[in-house]
Structure formats: C-alpha cells, structure tokens
Amino acid sequence: xxxxxxxSTGVLDSIFGYLFASTCRIMVTTSSSPTLLAGASSDQTxxxxxxTVGGYPTTDYFTLGSSGNNRYxxxxxxxxxxxxxxxxxxxxxxxxxxxxxxxxxxxxTTQDLVAANKCNVGTWTITVNQPT
Amino acid sequence: MNMDExxxxxxxxxxxxxxxxxxxxxxxxxxxxxxxxxxxx
Numbered sequence: 001x002x003x004x005x006x007x008s009t010g011v012l013d014s015i016f017g018y019l020f021a022s023t024c025r026i027m028v029t030t031s032s033s034p035t036l037l038a039g040a041s042s043d044q045t046x047x048x049x050x051x052t053v054g055g056y057p058t059t060d061y062f063t064l065g066s067s068g069n070n071r072y073x074x075x076x077x078x079x080x081x082x083x084x085x086x087x088x089x090x091x092x093x094x095x096x097x098x099x100x101x102x103x104x105x106x107x108x109t110t111q112d113l114v115a116a117n118k119c120n121v122g123t124w125t126i127t128v129n130q131p132t
Numbered sequence: 133m134n135m136d137e138x139x140x141x142x143x144x145x146x147x148x149x150x151x152x153x154x155x156x157x158x159x160x161x162x163x164x165x166x167x168x169x170x171x172x173x
Contacts, residue, residue, distance in 0.1 A: 005168050007166075007168075015164065028157055075159075080154060083155070089155075089157055092157065092159040104162065106159045106160050106161070106162050107159075107160045108157050108158060108159050108160060109157075109158060111155060111157065113155050114153070116152075117152055117153040117154065117155065118152055118153070118154040118155070119154070119155045119156075119157060120154060120155070120156045120157065121157045121159065122156060122157065122158040122159065124158070124159035124160065124161050124162075125161045125162075126161075126162050126163075126164065127161065127162070127163040127164065128163075128164045128166070129163060129164065129165045129166065130166075131166040131167060131168035132165060132166070132167055132168075
C-alpha cells in the first residue's frame with residue numbers, strides 16, 4: 001500500500017507568512033518576464049500602473065482560505081490607479097517595497113493601456129497545494 | 133488673443149474634456165505545487 005504524502009496547513013501557510021511580513025505593492029508591467037523590479041519598470045519595459053495599496057499590516061489586503069487540504073491567499077483588488085505610461089499590459093507583479101524583491105509574477109490578458117487613464121486590478125489568488 | 137493663443141486654448145479645452153477611461157486588468161491565479169520525496173535516496 002502506498003504511503004500518504006501530506007503536510008499541515010501551518011506548513012503551507014508559512015509560505016504566505018513571508019508575504020504577510022512584507023510591505024507589498026502591485027505593478028502592472030509591459031515586461032513579459034520581469035524577474036527584477038528594475039527591469040519591470042525600466043524605460044524599455046515601463047511600469048504602467050503601480051498601486052498605492054500597501055500590504056501587511058493592511059491585513060485585509062490578503063485573505064487566507066482553504067480548498068480541500070490546499071491553502072490559498074486572495075490578493076484584493078486595487079481600484080482606479082493612474083496609468084503612468086502607455087503600453088501593453090503583459091504581467092502583474094507583487095513586489096516588496098522595502099527591498100524591491102519581485103515576490104510573485106503572474107500573467108494577465110494583454111491589454112493596451114494609455115497613460116493618464118485609470119486602471120483597476122482585480123482579485124487573484126496564490127494557491128499552495130498539498131505535496132505530490 | 134492672437135490665433136496661436138486661441139488654438140492653444142482650444143487644445144487645452146479639448147484635453148481637459150477628454151474622457152478618462154477605466155481599464156480592468158484581471159491577473160491570472162497561480163498555483164504552487166510542492167513535490168516531496170520520502171525516504172533516503
């Protein structure tokens with residue numbers, strides 16, 4: 001009989017603990033593979049929207065939840081930030097304001113944004129599954 | 133007001149009247165999967 005692989009929700013939540021201990025912001029960027037904050041917001045790949053919503057201790061910005069034995073974190077929506085530079089939105093990044101670390105990168109439906117308009121960034125989730 | 137000033141004033145009026153568009157960006161959800169190996173290798 002095969003053994004069961006499993007870990008506690010506390011272990012899975014510890015991944016989000018790192019996120020909660022950081023002051024974060026959301027950035028929409030034209031870069032398709034932003035690994036460094038400098039690259040995501042350079043002249044070549046301009047940051048087009050940067051939220052002013054802070055992370056922890058704004059605890060309601062992140063919400064933990066469960067799906068079966070998996071855990072997820074919902075990142076709240078950011079409403080109506082100003083588009084700083086025109087460009088094609090390709091990625092959304094969650095970065096640490098203090099040390100400029102790009103913590104999470106996700107894709108979004110590409111959309112052409114024009115500077116000086118407004119942009120809402122909807123909710124999204126980061127799920128940590130049980131081990132396989 | 134000369135012609136240049138008049139044109140400039142009209143341009144500024146048009147700019148200020150330009151409607152602000154609100155875009156909606158939906159980030160894709162992401163999933164982290166942990167692969168654990170049990171026992172000695």
